[in-house]
Structure formats: structure tokens, C-alpha cells
Amino acid sequence: MKDIKIGVIGLGARGYSLLKDVILAQGEQVTAVCDVYEDRARQGAAAVQEAGQAEPAIYLDYQEVIRDEAVTVVVITSSWESHVEIALAALYAGKPVAMEVGGAYELKHCYDLVEAYEKTGTPFMFLENCCFGRRELMALHMVQKGLFGEIVHCAGGYQHDLRYEIAYGRENRHYRLRNYLNRNCENYPTHDLGPIAKVLNLGHGNRMLTLTSTASKASGLHDYIMTHKDEDEILKNKTFAQGDIVTTVIKCARGETIVLTLDTTLPRYYSRNFTVRGTKGMYEEVTDSVFLDRKEDMAHDFDWARCCAGNAKDYAEEYDHPIWKEYLKEGVQGTHDGMDWLEFKIFFRNLREDQPMPVDVYDAASWMAVSALSEMSVARGGAVVDIPDFTSGKWVEEI
DSSP, X not given: OOOOEEEEEOOSHHHHHHIIXXXXXXXXXEEEEEOSSHHHHHHHHHHHHHTTOOOOEEESSHHHHHHOTTOOEEEEOSOGGGHHXXXXXXXXXXXXXXXXXXXXXXXXXXXXXXXXXXXXXXXXXXXXXXXXXXXXXXXXXXXXXXXXXSEEEEEEEEEOOOHHHHHTHXXXXXXXXXXXXXXXXXXXXXXXXXXXHHHTTBTTTXXXXXXXXXXXXXXXXXXXXXXHOTTOHHHHTOOOOSXXXXXXXXXXXXXXXXXXXXXXXXXXXXBOOOEEEESSEEEETTTTEEEESOHHHHOTTOOHHHHHTTTTHHHHHHHSOHHHHHHHHHOOOSSGGGHHHHHHHHHHHHHHTTOOOSSOHHHHHHHHHHHHHHHHHHHTTSOOEEOOOTTTTGGGSOO
């Protein structure tokens, strides 16, 4: 595809940042901007003009972006609930899609997404930026080189104190508030699951079979509101459905286990807790450490925690993923430590070269499904739930 003219749908904090700091900064042409709130749409249009481009069309209805013949590619950065609906409209209109992450509300949405892609062949990329993180890619490269041996277990989490964002959801027009009031599930699984899926070759010789999810009680948001926003008579009297901690355990076809943790409504530091465990070693994001099954690391009198915590940087020169080594020559740019920039660079490059997307519709469907499935499991007291195969058996074909 040579003629890339972008329509950006959804211009809240995330969408506006990607538009300004990544899409426009990479020199891509934006011909339309859209948000249900006019002030956000106009702010997006102003950013396009500030980047030296012509004023884009401004829309409040995503359908108008889809119908606009001057738009050839759609970037979806709207609220979670609208992602699949908009993506389906774009795919059936033959317009390539880059869709931001979030969990599915029902399994049908995942099946619909796969069906639309298979019927139309329209390019689709799931914007799971953590798959392009430097350490995540380094750990993947080390796994591929065999340094960790046979992988047995992985863990990850979306562990991020979002109490302010949720509590002020009405004022800031943020969709998380309505989700936390009404749902109890692993609502944001893909930041942790995406990199793990690549490590375990999910969809390519392996797949997720079952999950079970357990949610703690919901106390964190109520306590925060009573302490920091006690004038809010509406939220003071609301009961939040979303448990403070949700733990999801997944079993894979090749026998590996995965533990995902959602932890967003209690006080804490930020972490994705990305962890890879194998028969010959491990990587752990919390301490940014590599541990290998070597004589010097295994000695009983060796204080590994004191001497080697944070040692992953020592492995970077040799084991940084080739994608990142190439990227470093240009200098890391954009938001989220460069992963957003790299993600979009690859999306646009693969569009122009008619290459498959590195995070595809089957990835999107299976990872997003975890939210809907975990909601079922939590509601049934942690019952084991089967995870569908959205590839219709093609997962057995290894890369």
C-alpha cells in the first residue's frame, strides 16, 4: 500500500499523544480526526496543522471517517467499548486498521473481528505496544537463543495505580470509571499477555487452553474517594464491581502456565511484572534481572540479589533483539520509552511493503477474549473456563 492517509478516531489522552508524538512526528499524513467530543476533535486538528499539514476533516461520528474517501487507513484510539465496532466498519470498507488495546466484552466480538479479516483480507494490527518494549524483546531473543532452556512458566501484570484517573472519570470523560462500576474481570490483559504470547509462540505451535480468574473484594476506590473526593455525593454512594486484585491462571497446550495480575485500585508502584521462567534461567522485570543456571550464579555463598539485581543491562549489547538494535541506530523516540514509535514504524512499513502484521487479528482475538472469559470465571467463583481457538486449528503450524 503506497497511499497512506490516516483517519484517527478517538482523541482522549492516549489518542492525542499518539497523534502528536508518534504519527505526525513520523511524518505520516493525517486527513481526518474524530472524537465524540468536539473540543478533542478540534484539538487534534490543531495538532495536525501545527505539524505543517493541511487542516484535516473534523468528525464527531466515526462512520463519517469510514465513508471519507480521503481516508485510506484508520487508527482506533477510542474508548474500549467502541474498538471492535469501529474496526469492523473499517475492515468491511477495505481500510487497513491499527486498533488500540483493551479487553473484549463478549466472545462474539472476537469471532466477528476474525471473520471480518478473513472475509476481506484487509490489513489489521493490534497496537499492543509492550510487545515492542526493549526488555520484552530482549527476553524473547534470549528465549529464542535457548538461554533460558525450556520455558515452563510466565507471569505478568497490569499493576498501575489508577485511582485518580478512575475517581475523576466524569470530570475527565474517561471510560474506565463506567467499566469499574459495572464489570469485575481482568479488564486490561494485553500489556502483560502480549509479550508472554510471543515468548510461548501462542498461535504458532501453542495456544491457551483454559483459564481461571479470582477477584478480591473492591475496597480501594471507595477508600480513595472517601479520603480524597468526599464532596462527590454520587461516587460516595456507588458500589464498584471491579475487584482490587484479579488473578488469572492460564494453562497452555504445551503445558506452560501463565499468571496475570490486574492491580489498579490500591496504592502501589508501576510494574508489568514481566517474568519468564525456564529450565536454564529466567528474566524478571521487577528487578530488571537475568538469572542463568551457571556455577557462579548457583553458588550457595553468592549473594545474587545484592550483586546482580538490575543486571539485565549487562546482557543488552549481546542480546538486544535485532529490531531494537536497528532502532537504536536512529535514536529512541516517542512515548513509553520508544515502544510506541517502534510499533507504528513497523505498522506503516509493513503496510507499504504489503507484509503481515507482527501482532495480528488472531493475537487480538485471543488476548482480548481473556477479559470476557475472566468475567465468566470470576462470576462462577473461579471456575475453569475453556479458551476458544480463534485460528480454527491453524495454531498447530509453527513459525
